[in-house]
Amino acid sequence: MSISTRQATSRTGNPRTAALKTRLTSLGLSLAVAALAVGATQGSARAQEHTLRFNHVLAPSEPYHKGFEAWAEGVAERTDGGLKIEVFPSSQLGVEEDIIEQIRQGANIGQNTDAARLGNYVPGIAVVNGPYFVGSIEEAFALADSPTMQAWQEELAESHGLKVVCFDWVQGFRHFYTNREVRTPADLDGLRIRTPPAPIWQESIRALGAEPVAMNFGDVYPGLQQRAIDGAELVYPNITAANLNEVLEFANETAHILLVNFQVVSSEWFDGLPDDYQTALVEECRKAGQETSAVMQEAADKSKETLRERGMTIVEGIDLEPFREAGEKAYEVLGLVDAKNKVQAEMKK
Secondary structure (H helix, E strand, C coil), X not given: XXXXXXXXXXXXXXXXXXXXXXXXHHHHHHHHHHHHHHHHHHHHHHHHHCEEEEECCCCCCCHHHHHHHHHHXXXXXXXXXXXXXXXXXXXXXXXXXXXXXXXXXXXXXXEEEEHHHHCCCCHHHHHHHCCCCCCCHHHHHHHHHCHHHHHHHHHHHHHHCEEEEEEEEEEEEEXXXXXXXXXXXXXXXXXXXXXXXXXXXXXXXXXXXXXXXECCHHHHHHHHHCXXXXXEEECHHHHHXXXXXXXXXXXXXXXXXXXXXXXXXXXXXXXXXXXXXXXHHHHHHHHXXXXXXXXXXXXXXXXXXHHHHCCCEEECCCCCHHHHHXXXXXXXXXXXXXXXXXXXXXXXX
C-alpha cells in the first residue's frame, strides 16, 4: 500500500475507496496539465493567426502610409493588442499581384489594391476604376450601400478567397502627366502611358486616346528616363513623393479616374478571427480610410503647388466632356455597360 493510499485510508477507513480517490486525483492532475499544454499551444497559434502583415506600394512619406498606421493603432486599441497589423510600405512584401495570390491561399497578409485588379476575379467590380465612374468622395463612400457592390464582394470572398475589409480609401483624381500639353483625347495619340496591369485600366487609357503600358509603380521613374514610356496617370502626391517632376513637364488635369482603393485580406484568415476582432478590423478600416481620404484631398492641393514651384506646368480648365464621351468605349469593350449603369442607378436611390 502506497503512502498516499495509507493516508487516504486513515481518513476514509476503506482501502479500496482511498485507492480510487487517489487515482481520480492523479487523473485530474494529468488532465489539468494536458489542458494547460493545449491552451498554451492554442494561445501561440492565436498569436500568430491574429497578426496581419499589410503591404502597400507607396512610400512611407505618403499620407496613405500614415493612414494605414492609424488603422493599425485603432485595431490594436479595440482588441487590447489581440489583433496586430504590421504595415509594410514600398512593396516590401512583394509585387501587388503576387501578394494577392498569397492572400487567396490563406496567408495572413493584407494588400491595398483597386477595383481594376479585383476585376480580374469578379469582372463587374472593375467598373469602380472606369473613367468618370464616380465624381466625388461622397459618391465613392456611397458605393458601400450598393446591393450590386455587396454581391460582388461576397463573390470575391466565397469564390476567390479575397475578403474586402473596406474601400473607404479615396486616393484622389488621377491625371495625365506627360512631356507635352494635353487638352483633348487627340493630344494623347501616340503617347505610351504607364498603367497598372489590369484590363479596365488598360482599356480606359486606350479609350481616352493613349497607348497603355503595364508597369509597376517603382519602375516609372527609370521607365521615363529610358523612354520606355512617355508619361503616367497618377495622383498629385505620387508625383512629388517619387520626384517624377524631374522627368515630366506637364500635369494635365483630366481627372479621368477617382481612385478608390480596396483593403483586402484572406477570407479564410478573416473568418478565423473572433467576431469582435472582425468588427474592429472593418470599422477601424472605414474610419481610418475616410479620415485619410480627407487628408489626401489636402495633400493633392499641396503637391500641386509644390510641383508648380518646382517648374512643372499645370494644365487647368480642360474641357472634360470629350474625355467622358471617349471613356465610354472602355465599358463597351469590356462588356461592363450594364454593370456600370446598374451601380450608378443604385447610388441615386
